[in-house]
Every structure is written in C-alpha cells, then in structure tokens.
Amino acid sequence: MKLSIVLSTQPTQFQAATLSGELEPSIAQIAAFGYQGVELAIRNPDLVNIDALASVVRKYNLVVPAIGTGQAWNDERISFTDPDPAIRRAAIERIESHIPVAARFNAVIIIGLIRGMLLPGVNEKQAMTILCEGIQECCRAAQPFGVRLALEPINRYECSLINTLSQGLSLVKDVAEENFGLLLDTFHMNIEEPGIEASIQSCGDRLFHFHVADSNRWYPGAGHLDFSSILGSLQKIGYEGFVSGEFLPMPDPITAASRNIEYLKALLRSNS
Amino acid sequence: MKLSIVLSTQPTQFQAATLSGELEPSIAQIAAFGYQGVELAIRNPDLVNIDALASVVRKYNLVVPAIGTGQAWNDERISFTDPDPAIRRAAIERIESHIPVAARFNAVIIIGLIRGMLLPGVNEKQAMTILCEGIQECCRAAQPFGVRLALEPINRYECSLINTLSQGLSLVKDVAEENFGLLLDTFHMNIEEPGIEASIQSCGDRLFHFHVADSNRWYPGAGHLDFSSILGSLQKIGYEGFVSGEFLPMPDPITAASRNIEYLKALLRSNS
Numbered sequence: 371m372k373l374s375i376v377l378s379t380q381p382t383q384f385q386a387a388t389l390s391g392e393l394e395p396s397i398a399q400i401a402a403f404g405y406q407g408v409e410l411a412i413r414n415p416d417l418v419n420i421d422a423l424a425s426v427v428r429k430y431n432l433v434v435p436a437i438g439t440g441q442a443w444n445d446e447r448i449s450f451t452d453p454d455p456a457i458r459r460a461a462i463e464r465i466e467s468h469i470p471v472a473a474r475f476n477a478v479i480i481i482g483l484i485r486g487m488l489l490p491g492v493n494e495k496q497a498m499t500i501l502c503e504g505i506q507e508c509c510r511a512a513q514p515f516g517v518r519l520a521l522e523p524i525n526r527y528e529c530s531l532i533n534t535l536s537q538g539l540s541l542v543k544d545v546a547e548e549n550f551g552l553l554l555d556t557f558h559m560n561i562e563e564p565g566i567e568a569s570i571q572s573c574g575d576r577l578f579h580f581h582v583a584d585s586n587r588w589y590p591g592a593g594h595l596d597f598s599s600i601l602g603s604l605q606k607i608g609y610e611g612f613v614s615g616e617f618l619p620m621p622d623p624i625t626a627a628s629r630n631i632e633y634l635k636a637l638l639r640s641n642s
Numbered sequence: 643m644k645l646s647i648v649l650s651t652q653p654t655q656f657q658a659a660t661l662s663g664e665l666e667p668s669i670a671q672i673a674a675f676g677y678q679g680v681e682l683a684i685r686n687p688d689l690v691n692i693d694a695l696a697s698v699v700r701k702y703n704l705v706v707p708a709i710g711t712g713q714a715w716n717d718e719r720i721s722f723t724d725p726d727p728a729i730r731r732a733a734i735e736r737i738e739s740h741i742p743v744a745a746r747f748n749a750v751i752i753i754g755l756i757r758g759m760l761l762p763g764v765n766e767k768q769a770m771t772i773l774c775e776g777i778q779e780c781c782r783a784a785q786p787f788g789v790r791l792a793l794e795p796i797n798r799y800e801c802s803l804i805n806t807l808s809q810g811l812s813l814v815k816d817v818a819e820e821n822f823g824l825l826l827d828t829f830h831m832n833i834e835e836p837g838i839e840a841s842i843q844s845c846g847d848r849l850f851h852f853h854v855a856d857s858n859r860w861y862p863g864a865g866h867l868d869f870s871s872i873l874g875s876l877q878k879i880g881y882e883g884f885v886s887g888e889f890l891p892m893p894d895p896i897t898a899a900s901r902n903i904e905y906l907k908a909l910l911r912s913n914s
Contacts, residue, residue, distance in 0.1 A: 527799035561833065562858060565866050586834060594837050 374407030401430035413441035434475035435612035449486025555581035583617035646679030673702035685713035706747035707884035721758025745787035792850035827853035855889035
C-alpha cells in the first residue's frame, strides 16, 4: 500500500486541503517525509502550468495518484446536477479538461463536490439521472486515455447527494462503465457507514482511491478510528492503490503531514 | 442506569427529535416499551399545558429527566449569544421560564442550540463572555428551585460555539456554579472527541445528562459505536442519570424507539 497526501495547487476555500502554498517547497517536503505520492487538488487545469508541475513531481520522484476537482464547486459553483443545463455542461467540460492531465500522471479523477447538491428545481431522482448521464459522458471521453473516475460519497452535512457507499455503488451500477468507481474517505465513512470495514469490503474492486482522516478530521492517530483494522480491510480486498491523507492542517500542516505518515507506516509494518 | 427517549411536545423542524405527534399515545408507547423516562423538547413552556403534561407523564409512571430547549433556536432564532441584546435577553427569559417546569419534574434544563452560533458582530471571545454571564444568571435563578442546567457540546456542522467536551469544561469552570454541567451526546462525540470513553471520564461528576445515537444518528446498534464500552465508562464515573435516546426516527419512529431500548438493555445486562 502506498501513501500520498493532498496538496492544493492554488489557494482554496476548502478547509481539509492538507497542504497548500508554494508548490515546489511543499512537494519537496512531502517527498522528504517519505510519501510516494502527492494528490493534487486542481480547480481548473487551464490555470496550472502542467509541464512545470510534472517536472517538479518527477524531480522529487513522486507520483500523482489522483486529481481532486471539488474546488470547481467550492469556488465557482459548477456542478453536474445544477438546474441550469449550461452549468451542467460546464461541469462535464471541466472534468473532460482534466483527462489529459490525469492521463499524463496516470491519476484517477475525483468526482467529489463537483457532482453537486440537490438544488431547487431538480429532485433526487432527476439529479441521479443527469449525474449518471454526465458521468457516462466523461467516462467515455476518458476511456481512450486509460483514465478512471472515482466518485466520493460525502457526509450529509457537506453534500445532499450520495452520502453512503450504498448510494455510490448504486450509481456505479447505473453508470455501468469499467472506468468508473468510488473513492472512500474515512472521515465521511465514520459518519455515514454502519460499519467502516464492511463497507470497504462491499466496495471491493470498485475502490479506485482512498482518503484517510481521523474521526475528528485531524491526521490518523488523532481521533478514535481503528486504522489498523481499516488498513487490514484494504489489504483483504487486494487494494493496491494509494492511501491518501486529506485532513485538517492541525495543529499545523507540517506536523499533520508528518504524524500521518509515521502513524500509517507503523501500522503497515505491524500489519504485514 | 435508567433509559429515556426524546419526545417533542410540538411539531418542530429539528430532525433528530425521535418521537413527536400526539402526546398521550406517544407517552403510552414509550412506557409500554419499558422506558423509565421521557425527555421533553419544549420550545416555549407558555404554549404547553404543563398540568396536563404532568398528569399524562404520571399516569404512565414515567419521569422527565431533562427538558430540551433547542427549538427556540431552530424555530425562533433566540440565542444567548445573538449580537442583539434584546434577543439575548429573550433567551435568558426563555430559559428562566423553563425553571418552574423543570423543578416540577426534577428535570435538567438543556442548553443546546439556544446558546447560539458565532454571528457577525460578536467574536468568539465576546460570545463566550456573554454566554457565561447569561448562563450564570439562569443558574442563579434556578438554584432556589434545585434545578440544574446542562450545556451540550454540538458537532462543528451544527454549531460554531462549543463543539467539544474540552470547550464545554472550560465554560463550566468559568460559569463556576454548582448547578451547571454538561450533556454529552454520542453522535456529536463521535465526530468531535479524540476518544469517547476518555471524554466521558474527563467530564466526571459534571455530566448531568447523556444522549445516545449511533455514529450515523440512527438508534444505537445501527452504526459502529461501541456502546458496551460507552455504558461501561458511564458506570465507571458513577453516572446515575438517564441515558436518553435522541436519534433519527429511522426506519420509522416506533422501530427506532423499540430497537434502542432492546439493544441498550441487553448491553446493560451483560455489563452488570
């Protein structure tokens, strides 16, 4: 199992982007801590110098397991399920614009908050239908590039559409594309899943990416989740992707990033 | 340890009021399930026929361990920390109006959402100061009646003021009144406390009331909290109050109320 951590390529309003700020010093720090990957939160690929980014990532011998896209919702309110078809189209085009970047890094594209919320004028059934169609379109555009998309169930307080693994798996079934799966996040799972380990096992090979934060959204080890058991469940389903830290930068970003990797590495050693 | 469940005396917007509707049939049902207490959510005592309520509660041989007051925030936006002094005064007067009712039932008065949120014009330090003063005033008014007040730490998504036990204990220290303590709720604790059992133990004899819901806010047993360990911690600190069910009415109110008491009774039997 490989470890990565979320890094925002731009300033953002999202409070759980663990690290942000100047790109190269952050990436150097991530590599120095021993992480093998850096998950990039990118609001809009057009605003990022991808060549420069790839060069820095390569310089520090890191990979990019996933690209987060939720800033398009947080900062621009673009979503797949907006009542306005023009905004829905913008969401599809935004995700499609990530495809060449994701292909370059061999990264999963995350469908987090960009899926949208239940807004007036669209009921849940309609939202699920247009979301399904939008994701199908993106998946088909991504297939020639070998790129996969992963939707993240998000807790009830942050999102009104797809909170649980079960709702996520239902969408996976409806989308019915091989390159569409899920991203599970332990912080959201702690609130939404009846049993965290059972949900990981139900997700099986549709688990494309994995986020860790402890029960209080601090780094793993700062709360009461049983990460030994959680990592064990990932091993049981044969998960070979990254375990990516997305947590509050508390007590400060550097301490959080450092404690996360120390804690998880110790658990992985004792689990193996 | 005695078991109770929340009942709203009036229709409300608060979604975790487990039971609501016609009063006597609900109270009869609660008694039939074997609960020893019914926790009453009362927005405004002036709107409730307290004699009739007391008569129904007595008829079914129940006690009222606590009175919830959060509907004053949910439905009227009255709070202790509003920037408008007139609204803060209304909150103090509202809590004071609960005192004779609480005295009659020997119930704790809950300070939940009525403490308020951080609103523009009042910073956190100011909010904590005016909250402390307001609670002191209410505590002093309650002392001649032998009535106690309990503030409930509430998770970050529902309240911006006092999310954790540690913040609650700090207020208890500042208020410095013998009849002021805390109400802990397992659903909020699951999100906010680094360790649920450790927080119960830190609260000690300042724990005046206790709410149970599972990690997903369904009835205990429907999520992944370890209620055997939680009840054990309550026993360790010598808690003799009620364990009161406040959870979503899922899959329906009757099933939830029934499963809660079956589950907790079985745990109490095997713990004893």
